[in-house]
Amino acid sequence: MIKLKLLTISLCVKDASLTDTYVKLLYISKVNFVVSSFKNIFNASKTLIAYLNSVFKDAGNVSLFTIRFFKEAVKPPFEIKEFVKQCYYIGYKSLTLVGITGFIMGLVLTIQSRPTMAKFGAESWLPGMVGLSIIKEIAPVITALICAGKIASGIGAELGSMKVTEQIDAMEVSAINPFKYLVVTRIVATTLMVPLLVFFADGIGLLGGFMGINIHSDFSLYHYFSKVFDSLEFIDVLPAVIKTFFFGFFIGLIGCYKGFTAVNGTESVGKAANTGVVVASLTIFIIDMLAVQLTDLLF
Amino acid sequence: MQEEINASAVINIKGLCKSFGENNDVLKGVNLSVKKGENLVVIGKSGSGKSITIKCLVRLIDADKGVIKVFGTTINNLGEKELNAIRIRIGFLFQNSALYDSMTVKENLAFPLMRHSTKLSLKEFDDAINESLESVKLIEAKDKMPSELSGGMRKRVGLARTLILKPDIMLYDEPTTGLDTITSREISHLILEIQKKNKTSSIIITHDMTCAKLTGDRIVILRDGIIYAEGTYDTLEKSEDEWVRSFFI
Ligand SMILES: Nc1ncnc2c1ncn2[C@@H]1O[C@H](COP(=O)(O)OP(=O)(O)OP(=O)(O)O)[C@@H](O)[C@H]1O
Numbered sequence: 001m002i003k004l005k006l007l008t009i010s011l012c013v014k015d016a017s018l019t020d021t022y023v024k025l026l027y028i029s030k031v032n033f034v035v036s037s038f039k040n041i042f043n044a045s046k047t048l049i050a051y052l053n054s055v056f057k058d059a060g061n062v063s064l065f066t067i068r069f070f071k072e073a074v075k076p077p078f079e080i081k082e083f084v085k086q087c088y089y090i091g092y093k094s095l096t097l098v099g100i101t102g103f104i105m106g107l108v109l110t111i112q113s114r115p116t117m118a119k120f121g122a123e124s125w126l127p128g129m130v131g132l133s134i135i136k137e138i139a140p141v142i143t144a145l146i147c148a149g150k151i152a153s154g155i156g157a158e159l160g161s162m163k164v165t166e167q168i169d170a171m172e173v174s175a176i177n178p179f180k181y182l183v184v185t186r187i188v189a190t191t192l193m194v195p196l197l198v199f200f201a202d203g204i205g206l207l208g209g210f211m212g213i214n215i216h217s218d219f220s221l222y223h224y225f226s227k228v229f230d231s232l233e234f235i236d237v238l239p240a241v242i243k244t245f246f247f248g249f250f251i252g253l254i255g256c257y258k259g260f261t262a263v264n265g266t267e268s269v270g271k272a273a274n275t276g277v278v279v280a281s282l283t284i285f286i287i288d289m290l291a292v293q294l295t296d297l298l299f
Numbered sequence: 300m301q302e303e304i305n306a307s308a309v310i311n312i313k314g315l316c317k318s319f320g321e322n323n324d325v326l327k328g329v330n331l332s333v334k335k336g337e338n339l340v341v342i343g344k345s346g347s348g349k350s351i352t353i354k355c356l357v358r359l360i361d362a363d364k365g366v367i368k369v370f371g372t373t374i375n376n377l378g379e380k381e382l383n384a385i386r387i388r389i390g391f392l393f394q395n396s397a398l399y400d401s402m403t404v405k406e407n408l409a410f411p412l413m414r415h416s417t418k419l420s421l422k423e424f425d426d427a428i429n430e431s432l433e434s435v436k437l438i439e440a441k442d443k444m445p446s447e448l449s450g451g452m453r454k455r456v457g458l459a460r461t462l463i464l465k466p467d468i469m470l471y472d473e474p475t476t477g478l479d480t481i482t483s484r485e486i487s488h489l490i491l492e493i494q495k496k497n498k499t500s501s502i503i504i505t506h507d508m509t510c511a512k513l514t515g516d517r518i519v520i521l522r523d524g525i526i527y528a529e530g531t532y533d534t535l536e537k538s539e540d541e542w543v544r545s546f547f548i
């Protein structure tokens with residue numbers, strides 16, 4: 001277009017009658033530009049609509065998946081053996097990871113809060129503050145995020161690869177309900193194990209806090225814990241406990257949904273694991289936000 | 300139930316259609332029937348919809364159109380319970396074996412058995428597993444994980460797993476693919492033996508013409524979504540249609 005312009009301009013200098021042609025050309029190019037930008041907008045909105053469509057479709061499918069879970073979960077026979085196995089894998093095998101992060105959380109939080117507290121001369125409140133933040137917020141959210149990374153991705157990849165290699169189909173044709181065997185057991189296991197892991201992280205986190213405090217001052221363990229528990233009230237702890245069940249439920253649900261609905265092809269296994277983590281992490285934050293708002297309203 | 304089994308056609312498919320998306324009609328009206336105790340071989344080019352057909356037969360995939368009758372019951376809209384009662388009597392050997400990765404060979408076999416034959420004693424249970432593994436000559440791989448097996452061994456374990464429930468109908472999806480000539484022949488003879496011993500009716504999908512010749516009472520050829528030709532091995536081999544004959548070279 002620029003070349004054409006230069007050409008026409010240079011021609012214009014030589015021959016005035018060509019100016020007319022130039023104006024026409026310019027007009028055409030303008031019209032073209034307008035048309036193409038309309039086209040672009042149209043295309044963009046089309047992609048947007050397609051995207052929104054897929055989001056709503058996904059939401060609908062997840063809801064159906066959830067309904068199916070509740071239906072199948074209450075129907076005997078129950079897959080007790082597989083459930084226990086999953087509890088072992090999900091709960092016991094995550095203890096080290098959750099323990100280490102819990103300890104570091106408590107330690108770091110205490111060390112970093114001390115200077116500020118000291119500035120206000122409120123150092124003696126440090127245990128209470130650390131205890132409150134660990135139990136109400138930090139331990140549940142960090143543990144849930146770690147579980148999202150470890151468990152949701154693990155379930156997503158495991159079920160995804162079972163789906164892709166037709167193992168789920170094989171169960172179905174041998175008249176074994178794969179939803180019950182694979183999905184229900186895992187979701188129930190995460191729903192029960194994540195709260196336990198959070199409880200464990202609470203304990204280790206508080207120990208970490210105790211170590212952090214003892215770097216600069218001398219607190220006995222008994223003194224520390226009595227200070228922590230003095231600052232906690234049942235009303236503070238209850239919502240924090242309740243939300244961990246929701247964290248666990250959604251970690252299991254999302255991992256299972258992504259894996260169970262993976263389409264054929266090996267790359268969809270990686271995708272199931274990956275989107276499982278992303279969606280689960282996001283969901284944890286959303287639940288956390290809703291939980292805070294709700295407790296604010298109710299208590 | 301008994302007279303249903305005695306009725307001559309155990310499997311009856313009429314006008315089966317299946318498409319994936321708008322311009323991807325895979326099956327366009329397949330008609331098939333398998334009599335009691337008959338081995339039906341299905342051949343056709345790769346991607347012609349052979350696997351899809353037998354997946355429709357156990358409702359792993361829902362058909363778009365057509366009527367599918369198994370043991371005289373139309374399975375198209377059957378509820379879960381009734382469907383499972385039929386599925387127990389059908390053995391399905393998957394093209395890629397579909398062994399459960401997280402279980403040993405023995406557990407793979409025990410998994411369906413445990414759920415459907417709850418009355419067995421521990422000894423009978425072990426015997427059933429050993430017998431099934433012996434029939435595919437893999438008794439030594441009993442405690443191995445599927446990842447430690449070769450492709451052919453996996454296929455044989457898959458076969459043992461399907462046989463353990465002594466099904467009335469066997470659906471074999473390429474039972475001999477990936478096996479050496481000798482093992483292939485052994486599998487073909489095993490298929491024949493199963494047919495004789497249990498009066499099993501089978502659909503055998505294969506690209507292996509030796510297997511087709513050995514096992515098939517009747518052969519159908521799938522092309523462009525329909526049954527293009529049908530007959531015994533000998534008649535099809537001498538068919539006037541060049542395309543049909545090309546399978547037999
Ligand atoms: N889930 C699916 N989504 C879309 N298309 C599919 C799906 N499954 C199968 N198809 C298509 O259906 C056709 C038939 O597939 P099928 O697996 O039945 O082939 P086949 O005859 O068994 O071939 P092969 O001998 O290679 O196993 C293929 O063209 C395939 O692309």
Ligand SMILES: [Mg+2]
Pocket residue numbers: 349350351394472
């Ligand atoms: Mg196939």
